[in-house]
Amino acid sequence: MKDGQLDDTDRHILRTLSRDGRISNQKLADTVHLSPTPCWHRVKALEEAGYITGYVATLDQRALGLPDTVIIEVTVDRHDDEIFKAFSDALAELPEVMEAYLLSGEYDYLIKVAVSGTEGYERFLRQKLYKLPGVRHTRSTFALRCLKRAPSVTP
Numbered sequence: 001m002k003d004g005q006l007d008d009t010d011r012h013i014l015r016t017l018s019r020d021g022r023i024s025n026q027k028l029a030d031t032v033h034l035s036p037t038p039c040w041h042r043v044k045a046l047e048e049a050g051y052i053t054g055y056v057a058t059l060d061q062r063a064l065g066l067p068d069t070v071i072i073e074v075t076v077d078r079h080d081d082e083i084f085k086a087f088s089d090a091l092a093e094l095p096e097v098m099e100a101y102l103l104s105g106e107y108d109y110l111i112k113v114a115v116s117g118t119e120g121y122e123r124f125l126r127q128k129l130y131k132l133p134g135v136r137h138t139r140s141t142f143a144l145r146c147l148k149r150a151p152s153v154t155p
Helices: 010-020 026-031 036-048 082-093 117-127
Strands: 068-076 097-100 109-117 134-143
Touching: 010 026, 010 036, 026 036, 068 082, 068 117, 082 097, 082 109, 109 117, 117 134
Parallel strands: none
Antiparallel strands: 068 109, 068 134, 097 109
């Protein structure tokens, strides 16, 4: 990486790591056609430059007893910094929430939640989401099937 610009080798490293974050440096180096030391230096440079922000294990929500995904749109009752902060902070503490976005448009938030069927969904709504500060209105949709899931964008 020169002057903050990614070259083809950097992109190849990022693509490979996005598919397998546990790959050994030796195997990564072989995959991207480098020797191990320069490969390790490139990975460290990509981490330091912020292209790589972490490494995670992807968990199977079905195996964890939460096979269903619900997309929930939320409107809060006031649009001020205090409500946005209180809602966002409380939402971040809920383990069922896999993703959450502050939106422009008709709804204020879009939340992706893992639940166990309609009973798990109702429990999440009544015991957790509706108790968060500022919730005025929600609209929910059950996902029937995931067509694509990627942990990050691929360069």
